[in-house]
Every structure is written in structure tokens, then in C-alpha cells.
Amino acid sequence: MFDYSDDHLKRILKRTKVIAVVGVSMNPVRPSYYVARYLALKGYRVIPVNPGHAGQRLFGETVRAGLSEISEPVDMVDIFRRSEAVPPIVEEALEAFPGLKTIWMQIGIEHAEAAARAEARGVDVIQNRCPKIEYQRLFGELRMGGFATGIISSKL
Numbered sequence: 001m002f003d004y005s006d007d008h009l010k011r012i013l014k015r016t017k018v019i020a021v022v023g024v025s026m027n028p029v030r031p032s033y034y035v036a037r038y039l040a041l042k043g044y045r046v047i048p049v050n051p052g053h054a055g056q057r058l059f060g061e062t063v064r065a066g067l068s069e070i071s072e073p074v075d076m077v078d079i080f081r082r083s084e085a086v087p088p089i090v091e092e093a094l095e096a097f098p099g100l101k102t103i104w105m106q107i108g109i110e111h112a113e114a115a116a117r118a119e120a121r122g123v124d125v126i127q128n129r130c131p132k133i134e135y136q137r138l139f140g141e142l143r144m145g146g147f148a149t150g151i152i153s154s155k156l
Contacts, residue, residue, distance in 0.1 A: 002110075002127050010138045012102050012124060013131065016075045017045060020067055022089055023080030024048040026058060031106075032080040035132040039078075042135065047074065067092045076102040078131060079109055086111035090118050104131055 021036045028034065040046040040059040047070055048058045054065035064070055067077065067089070077093040077100065079086060086105065093100055094117070103118045105111070105127045115125040135141070 002129070004126060004129070006138055008124075009126070009129075009134050012076070012104075012126065013135055013138065016102065018047065018072065018074050019044050019076045019078050019131075020047045020049050020064075020070055020074045020093075021078045021080065022049045022067065024050050024053075024058065024063070025080075026050075026053050026056065026063075031130075035078075035080075035106075035130060038132045039135075047072075067096045070096065073097060073099050075100070076104055076131075078104045078106065080106050081109070083109050083111050087114045087117075090114040094118060094121055094123070102126065104129070106130055107133075 019039055021032065023032055024036050025032045036046045036048060037059060045061075046059050047061050048063040049065070049067060049070075050063055051065040053063040056063045074097045077089070077097075079089055081089060086109065090103055090111075093103060100123050102124045103115070103126070105125070107128055107130050110127045115127060118125050
């Protein structure tokens with residue numbers, strides 16, 4: 001497990017405005033769908049990326065076949081692909097988005113070489129974590145379900 005401080009994760013989630021989600025599914029029971037939907041509901045602009053669904057609409061956005069089809073700036077690329085698929089995604093992201101701030105690899109996804117390449121370009125990399133879970137944990141939304149958030153709140 002990678003050790004990221006809560007402050008570091010919170011800073012990333014607060015500064016992020018636009019997230020490209022690579023490998024998003026159109027199926028509402030798939031984790032990539034409900035994570036992307038949750039992030040969109042929290043106010044992030046979520047740009048879905050999946051060549052199998054390119055041209056369709058999801059969360060008010062057109063699904064793109066690849067990152068290079070996105071013309072607007074992206075703050076974070078959230079990867080829902082197997083670890084071995086990560087290097088070309090990271091390369092495409094670094095080329096497409098000069099101002100990219102974060103590469104986020106979902107739970108179970110890691111790639112040390114791709115992470116090092118992104119970090120060498122000044123991009124923060126989070127591996128084997130979920131931004132939805134981290135958002136809920138860090139901003140006090142995980143309660144009443146048996147999760148200890150470490151955040152004391154009077155909100156129920």
C-alpha cells in the first residue's frame with residue numbers, strides 16, 4: 001500500500017476541477033461508472049474516456065476515444081485500466097495536457113515506471129487508491145456505515 005498523507009490527498013482533491021476518467025463504463029453497476037458519477041455530482045467536470053463508447057453522452061459530456069481527443073485542460077487523469085495498460089495512458093496524458101497536475105490509478109492499479117515518468121515531469125501520482133473513497137473519507141461523508149473517518153462532526 002502506498003503511504004499518502006491525508007493533507008496531500010486533500011490538497012489534490014481540492015485543487016482539481018477537471019478529471020478525465022479513462023476506462024469509464026456506461027454500465028451503472030461498474031465501479032468506473034459510479035465513481036465518475038459521484039465525482040461529477042461533487043462538482044468536478046468529468047470527461048469520460050473509452051474508445052468502445054466514443055461519441056455517446058455520459059454525465060453531460062461526450063465520451064472520448066482517447067485523451068488526445070480532449071482539447072480543454074485537464075487537472076487529473078483517473079485510470080480504470082489494468083496496470084499493464086498504464087504506461088501508454090500516462091504518456092498520452094503527459095503529451096496532451098501540459099498543465100496536468102495528477103495521475104490517479106484506481107484500487108489495484110500500480111505501475112512504478114509510469115509513475116516515475118509522470119513524477120519526473122512534476123505530476124503528482126496516486127496509486128492503488130480511489131478518489132471517491134478518499135473524498136468521502138477526508139471530507140466527512142463516510143459515517144453510519146462502520147467506517148472510522150477520524151473526523152468528528154455533528155452532521156448526520
